[in-house]
Amino acid sequence: MxxxxxxxxxxxxxxxxxxxxxxxxxxxxxxxxxxxxxxxxxxxxxxNAGARALASSKSNIIALMVPLRTDMYVPVMMEIAIAVATTARIHGYDVLLLTGEEGPDAVRRVTGSGLADAMILMDVELDDERLPLLRDTDQPSVLIGLPADTSGLTCVDLDFGATGALCVEHLAMLGHREIAVVGEAPAVYERHTGFAERTLDGLRSRARELGLRVLHRPCEGGYDAMAATLARIFDERPGTTGFVVQNESAVEPLLALLRQQGRAVPEDVSVIAVCPEQVALQASVRLTSVAIPAQEMGRRAVEQLVAKLDGRETDEVVLLAPELTVRASTGPLTGG
Amino acid sequence: MxxxxxxxxxxxxxxxxxxxxxxxxxxxxxxxxxxxxxxxxxxxxxxNAGARALASSKSNIIALMVPLRTDMYVPVMMEIAIAVATTARIHGYDVLLLTGEEGPDAVRRVTGSGLADAMILMDVELDDERLPLLRDTDQPSVLIGLPADTSGLTCVDLDFGATGALCVEHLAMLGHREIAVVGEAPAVYERHTGFAERTLDGLRSRARELGLRVLHRPCEGGYDAMAATLARIFDERPGTTGFVVQNESAVEPLLALLRQQGRAVPEDVSVIAVCPEQVALQASVRLTSVAIPAQEMGRRAVEQLVAKLDGRETDEVVLLAPELTVRASTGPLTGG
DNA sequence: ACCCGGTATCGAAGCGCTTCGACAACCTAT
DNA sequence: ATAGGTTGTCGAAGCGCTTCGATACCGGGT
Known part of the structure; x- marks a missing residue:
């Protein structure tokens, strides 16, 4: 050596x-x-990294806390993680991978030991128990996600409220009046991760303004769960012609079920997905969708963090504007 | 502090x-x-981590190199990464996340700087350019995947050869004589990542012994690609009744297409998938499948590595035995 | 010839920890 | 009572780097 x-x-x-x-x-x-x-x-x-860290009190490492649960949005998480790692390298940082498992203790361990200079937290809950610790320490941090109280924190996220509104506007423009929202698994709502609720809120309030009716149903992923959910939706609102799906693993089942029931997409019903581009492109119908800009989120999070580390000022909340791409799964409501 | x-x-x-x-x-x-x-x-x-590392020449960090490409098996990669992080913590190690982007340089950087005590490489190619470096250094490492020459290396992987054989045996037992293999994207074969070839080899040689005919077609994921592939398969081998699919994103499209063509699963054709359990369970037909034990792979990789770090002897190659779970997508060939 | 402000380099201290040898204090076994 | 072995604790050195004066040298103004 x-x-x-x-x-x-x-x-x-x-x-x-x-x-x-x-x-x-x-x-x-x-x-x-x-x-x-x-x-x-x-x-x-x-x-030598250790000697350097000791002498300079800087490790040049960013800690990334990923959720332990692999039950949702895994590709998104992965994409964010990889974008974080890649962007961090560009700025001369390496990335330490922490799982949510340790919870707040991990924050203490990392800040206490000087293992990392800063941290990025994913899967932030509305009232996350790690937040007080972050506010307390002088170690910079950035959240990917939006907690209830953002004061004193820096957050990066997709503007899910605007996302919901965007979906409903598109459907309204096409003449749809009754919308069903196929949401995330109930567990996601119980966990109060925020993004699901925010989508729904944005969607509902815009729907109210535009005079549309909205029915929201959480849905576990998979074919069987989607079948049950769909049955309930048409049972309650037979006139439903627009679907907004915010659950990757419900998209393809929904399309299959609609096909099976003889409802044509987009002639009879329109479907918008909130999902990564890849999912939208690989589905059996090319989906009109609002993309989840995972890479952009990871990149921006690192850039905010590096700015903080350099002593520059940062925004408190960076909300990425959603973009709706029209593809083959939505169309005008024809006749009645 | x-x-x-x-x-x-x-x-x-x-x-x-x-x-x-x-x-x-x-x-x-x-x-x-x-x-x-x-x-x-x-x-x-x-x-203080830096001081400790400097004084003891041990960082208590394991580097994990994940592929930069997010085009394949992302959930598997993520699950492995999380299992690695979790298991490492149990043994007192943290995990540094490196992307494949830097390639061999990352290996040099990490070994040279003492950033990590050991490394785990994922997505290993048959003749990976990082291997000579690993053999050269005295820093312990474990590969997830199997290169062409394993001498002097420690590897953990699913026994894909046995996996292929297992699939063909199951189909043979049910009376199928003509098998189609829907493989990974051509790029995966060109990259020589090994696992795809090994599955195919195992499958072919067992098929030869059992007197079955095998047709292999690589396939990009998604609906359109699968449609084209399926058309070619039935064109070339109209008598095909058994499918082995080794491509997550081709599974659901295949089922949809078969349904659409009026071929019932499993009455007319049987389908076996090589995929994570979750995919098999969430598909529109509950799939007979060989699971990819991602967690187990991550766990075992860390355990091998820790054994090496502790100076204990380790196996050169750990091949996990595949397990086939029979579900609703395979059945006996009825009539002719 | 002299002082001045730059510029280029060096030496030494110190970052917080581990680890080695030394050394008391004690406990047997003679 | 004394040598010999344990056991528990301390002091000091040193890991490889950064960083803060200090120093030496240079050219320009007067």
């Missing part, structure tokens, strides 16, 4: 000079710099 | 004593131990 001192000796300079070449914190003459850089190359030197 | 020295002073002992209480590497009297532990509690002490 090559050390700074060895590089210094090889280049015929002092250790501190090598350090300054590396960090650029003091000016170094071109000649010296080149000699040092050549020595680094030749010896294959890599700074 | 509380330090060891402060704890020592508070407890009225020397710093080294506190260190030994923490590590248990020397005997400490019960009284002293309790006093120190109380001080640690009261002051809320957490050892």
């Amino acid at each position: 090559v050390t700074l001192a060895e590089v210094a000796q090889h280049a015929g300079v002092s250790a501190s000079t090598v350090s300054y070449v590396l960090s650029g914190k003091r000016s170094i003459s071109a000649g010296t710099r080149q000699r040092v850089e050549r020595s680094i190359q030749e010896l294959g030197y890599h700074p | 509380v330090t060891l020295a402060e704890v020592a002073q508070h407890a009225g002992v020397s710093a080294s004593t506190v260190s030994y209480v923490l590590s248990g590497k020397r005997s400490i009297s019960a009284g002293t131990r309790q006093r120190v532990e109380r001080s640690i509690q009261e002051l809320g002490y957490h050892p």
Whole structure:
């Protein structure tokens, strides 16, 4: 294992000079710099992370807490995680992967031990028990998701309220008057993760303004659950012609069931999904959808965090504007 | 930030004593131990990770390299990653998340800087360019996946050869004679990730022994791609009655297409999927499947790695035995 | 010739921890 | 009573780096 001192000796300079070449914190003459850089190359030197962290009180590591549950939106989570890792590398940070399992203790452990310089939390609940700790510590953090009280926190999320509104507007424009919302599993609502409720609220209030009727039904993923949910929906509101689906694993079953019941998409009923692009593109009908910009969310979260670490000012809440892409699953209500 | 020295002073002992209480590497009297532990509690002490790493040359971090591509088996990857993180914590390690993006450089960086004590690589290609580096360094590593040459490496994977054989045996037993294999996207084969080929090899050789005909077609995920693939299959082998699908995102489209063509599952054709349990359970037909034991793979990888770090002997290759679960998508060939 | 402000480099201290050798204090076994 | 072995604790060195003066050198103004 090559050390700074060895590089210094090889280049015929002092250790501190090598350090300054590396960090650029003091000016170094071109000649010296080149000699040092050549020595680094030749010896294959890599700074020791532990020593660096100890001396500088900076680990250059960002902790990412992902939910332990793998029951929902897994591809989204993964995409966010990968975007976080990739963006962090660009800014010179590595990413430590923590699972939600440890809960608040993980926050204490990481802040206490100086393992990471900052953290990103995913799957934030409305009244998350980790939030007081974050407010207390001076370690920067960014949430992906929106808790009830954002004061003193920095959050990045899709504007789910606007997402809901957007869906309902599109359907209204096409002439639909009765909308069914196929939501996430009941557990998601009980957990108060926020995004599901926010979508619903945005959707409902816009629907009220536009005079549409909305029926919301949570739904576990899968074919059987969707079948039961769909039956209940048509039972209660036979006139339903528009569907908004916010549950990846209910999308394909819904399409299959509608087909089976002889309801054509989009001639008889329209379907909008709130899901990643890939799901919308791979479904048996190319879906009109509002994309969940997972990559963008991960990227923005890191950028906010790096800004904080650099002492720059950051926004309190970054809400990404939803975009609706019209594809083959929605169309005008023809006749009656 | 509380330090060891402060704890020592508070407890009225020397710093080294506190260190030994923490590590248990020397005997400490019960009284002293309790006093120190109380001080640690009261002051809320957490050892500084950097200092510890520097002094002990151990970071207690495991690096996990996940593929950058999010085009395949994402839930499997995520589940593995989470299992790795969870299991690592149990053994006192944290997990550093690296993306495949940096490639071999990441290996150099991590081993060189002492950022991590060991690494786990996912998505290993048959002739992966990172392997020479791993063989060269004395840093322990475990691969999830199976390269062409495993000498000097430790690998954990599902026994995909046996998986293929198992599928064909089940279909043969039910009386099927013509089998179609719907494989991964062509890109996966071109990349030589191994598992796809191994499944196919196992399947083919068992089919030969049992006298079945096999037709293999790679398939991009999604409805349209599956439709094209299916058309080609029935065109070439109209007598096909058994399907083996090794591509999550082709499963549901296949079922929908068969239904649409009036072929009943399992009365007319049988379908076996190689996929995570959840996919098999949520499909529109409950699928007979061979599960991909993602959690088990992550867990075993960490356990192998920890064994290595502890200086214990490890297996070179851990192949998990596949298990076929019979559900509603396969049945005996009725009549002809 | 002299002082001045830059610029380039060095030396030393110190970050918080682990670990080794030393050393008391005690307990047997002679 | 004394040598020899345990057991529990301490002090100091050192891990590899950053960073803060200090120093030496240079050219320009007077």
